[in-house]
Amino acid sequence: MTSDQRVDVRKTYKLFIGGAFPRSESGRSYPVTGAEGGFLANAARASRKDVRDAVVAARKAFPGWSARTPYNRGQILYRIAEMLEGRRAQFVAELRDAGLGKGAAGAEVDAAVDRWVWYAGWADKLAAVAGNANPVAGPFFTFSTPEPTGVVGSVAPDGPLLDLVSALAPVIVSGNTAVVVASEPAPLPAITFAEVLATSDLPGGVVNLLTGRRAELAPWLAGHMDVNALDLTGVAETDVKPLAEAAAGNLKRVFRDPVRADAEDPGTARMQAFLEIKTVWHPVGV
Amino acid sequence: MDLFAYAPAPESRDVVDIRPSYGLFVDGAFTDGGGEPFKTVEPATGEALAEVASADAADVDRAVAAARRAYETVWGPMSGRDRAKYLFRIARILQERSRELAVLESIDNGKPIRESRDVDLPLVAAHFFYHAGWADKLGHAGFGADPRPLGVAAQVIPWNFPLLMLAWKIAPALACGNTVVLKPAETTPLTALAFADVCRQADLPPGVVNIITGAGETGRLLVAHDGVDKVAFTGSTDVGREIARTVAGTRRRLTLELGGKAANIVFDDAPLDQAVEGVVNGIFFNQGHVCCAGSRLLVQETVADEFLERLKARMATLRVGDPLDKNTDVGAINSAAQLARIADLAEAGEREGAERWSPPCDLPGRGYWFAPTLFTGVAQSHRIAREEIFGPVLSALTFRTPQEAVEKANNTPYGLSAGVWSEKGSRTLWVAERLRAGVVWANTFNKFDPAAPFGGYKESGHGREGGRHGLEAYLDI
Amino acid sequence: MSTETVPPGRGAAGLRAFLHGLPGVDRVGADERAARLATRSIKTTAKAQAIDLAIAMVDLTTLEGADTPGKVRALCAKAARPDPEDRSVPPVAAVCVYSDLVGVAVEALDGTGIGVASVATAFPSGRAPLAAKLADVRAAVAAGAAEIDMVIDRGAFLAGDYATVDAEIRAVREACGDAHLKVILETGELVTYDNVRRASWLAMDAGADFIKTSTGKVSPAATLPVTLVMLEAVRDYRAATGRTVGVKPAGGIRTTKDALKYLVLVNETAGPDWLTPDLFRLGASSLLNDLLMQRRKLTTGVYSGPDHFTLD
Structure with missing residues (x-):
């Protein structure tokens, strides 16, 4: 070792809960390896108690986030795109570590940025597209509007960045808050992405990211009675049944649909899956 | 001081003809059931009204197969315009027979005739009218240019609004191009069976609507059946949970309208x-x-x-x-x-x-x-x-x-x-x-309209019934 | 002017604050409640009883420019014995005429126990100086009217000048002496149910013995929901003050079916205490013959026809 070679400062990859970056309460971690099998870093291995804490943080953030104006949520989502774009080189490097080729890594970051931009524009259009006045047969004004369903638990697919973004953006754009179990094999970009979220004016707790073993964490998320909906997109088909059964405990909305990673228009199904329609009636008279 | 006591003003029972026994309505015909028949009781007297067949596993198979056949050969291929005309026919027949059906509902359910006459029956007909109009306009509903039906819908409904809940289930399912197997509650099967007769009067193709009666076990068999594409249930949250577990991990779509404590x-x-x-x-x-x-x-x-x-x-x-x-x-x-x-x-x-x-x-x-x-x-x-x-x-x-x-x-x-x-x-x-x-x-309460979506947050259920939003439950989107 | 003006019972601002502090009325809800009560089915014995009650509550009315002593005498004869072929039919509550014909009516009804009601205060518009209105009242009372049906100044009411309306009612009240005072709100011109409730309280507070919906000269006249709101007002007023005020829907009530709906409304809103001619009246002219016709259907079992009842 020569003295003129600088010793680099490495990042400790932690969880992202309530806007802070805590270690797992369990004190556990697991080694993450690159495409060549070499050691990249230790990622936090979240426990059921981290799931619990993340749900509490998400629930606490829900009233404030859902009450923001859609315009404001849209601005914050666009800010996320800006922050991501600004860190393009860092993400390309991390994605290359995770095994993507140079071109693929660049394309993945670009697509992730573009996806945030796409969803940012949806925030103040969703109610117009998913809601309407109801022409009822009586002296009443009645309208139906979409509202966020609440706390959404997501088990993200394996992809390191675009999959995560594709699962997350449609959840929070409408005012839901999220607890996301990141890609198990490639969790590091997710935590770096949390740094983007933390610097984008997104209120703490709106997104909570956990790294660790899906098989360990997903059942706690599925069974949690204060989680309103479950996105099982990152769960293998053979593993869905027990999780969906656990989700029946409080009748969570369960959604599972492959992320349309390459599509220019990802469609509205993922947003609509985490909406409730509220119908309000009021008499009309003098 | 009782200056103005209202004398009894009973609605005549003569407008309904309750048969001593009822079969299952499968593939356009009334048939026997393999299960042990049960009695439906008039709540106002506690006396039995009629004996009703109970569907066993083989009957459920038969009903689902009939619905599948009708879906593949008749109802699925039929144009939206023609489906609409059948639904309009049904709506008209329901209006024509509204007195009879209201009285029958009040006898079997115990609800006041004022409500079955002024609320339930008008809404039942309105639901068919409303959804009839959607049948040939689904491409304009916001679910894509040519949304497809799901296939065979298994529907289980409660006893509180027997015919109205039937309408909430059957009208959108049929409008969207699905066929149905519906199980009414065991304490209130009579108006659903009368509805089977309405379907016959409308010359609805056999198998499009199948009504099977029975207790909880029949319902369990139906929602667990591999041959159905869609499960829709209205009832208690506990049973809803059980159904959600049953369909967990299957391809069957689920909508639930459950309890509340408003x-x-x-x-x-x-x-x-x-x-x-x-x-x-x-x-x-x-x-x-x-x-x-x-x-x-x-x-x-x-x-x-x-x-x-x-x-x-x-x-x-x-x-x-x-x-x-x-x-x-x-x-x-x-x-x-x-x-x-x-x-x-x-x-x-x-x-x-x-x-x-x-x-x-x-x-x-x-x-x-x-x-x-x-x-x-x-x-x-x-x-x-x-x-x-x-x-x-x-x-x-x-x-x-x-x-x-x-x-x-x-x-x-x-x-x-x-x-x-x-x-x-x-x-x-x-x-x-x-x-x-x-x-x-x-500043109002308990208002319902086919044009206004209805359904719950949290443990009150999944999905909406009525309005444009209600169509989503019966389309493959 | 000075002697004719009674100072308001409370300050104008206080009166306004009180009236605007009354609970609002949701029109759709009130309409719905009235419509639901209208579906009550009145059969057999209850119907027979209700028809006789309705007859006894009728203020048999003629309020035309073409009224003559002859017309009024004919009406009085009808009032005393509505069905000449059936003596078991009760007489009506009162005969209601313009003030200049009170004397004719009083003479025609002498000994029958039927009172004469007179419209007054520049009926139906109410647009006259207060002195003229009070002179109208005094003339009617002097001629023997037992009841005065006054109209309120709707212009003042709609302008928010409640103190003027209040003062005018109090002045008329005083001019009535022993005569009963019915205060006509002319709800068709007040338009909103909130106004109907406020005007009801204003009239009751100023001393009305009855609150009455309409002159019959403005459409809509009496409606079920307006009467519902007024019945709620008298119910609440009694609960608040202990004083019982009557209600009189007038105008547009033409059939037995209509009349029975009003009785149901009274029964289930203000309560059975109000089911007496002392506290509920029906202002009508053609209603009486329909009541008689339906009554005869109940006694004979066959439908009757208009030729079997007198046109007066």
């Missing part, structure tokens, strides 16, 4: 007389056998005493008795089992320290009855403030600020409906925005 929030600037009326209608409509019933009254402390006094005075004018009497406001409890559950919860309310009050009323000597009941001094922690009673029992609580009202209203695992009474528009909208409930009635 808050009816009365502010001190409410139009008080209409609020009293709305609270009464909210809980005593259909004997309180309503999933969206306003079973928790939340009244602002500044008007609580005055409001409760007015409420009691109004409750004293409710006429409880013969469901077929046109002047009856509150009819019979649907079954002995439901009566026992209501009585049990009411006793729990007393034990837990709430004050129980009912107006003086003479209940008939036979059949199943429960006097309209008001509990005051109820705390959030009491069972009667948390559990769905599904009967004519109102729990009154108080609040001090709008924040507290919303907090208490939302403090339940349910989220089906809520009411808010105030003359101040901005506050009404503020409250409506914060209530975690699928339907919010402001």
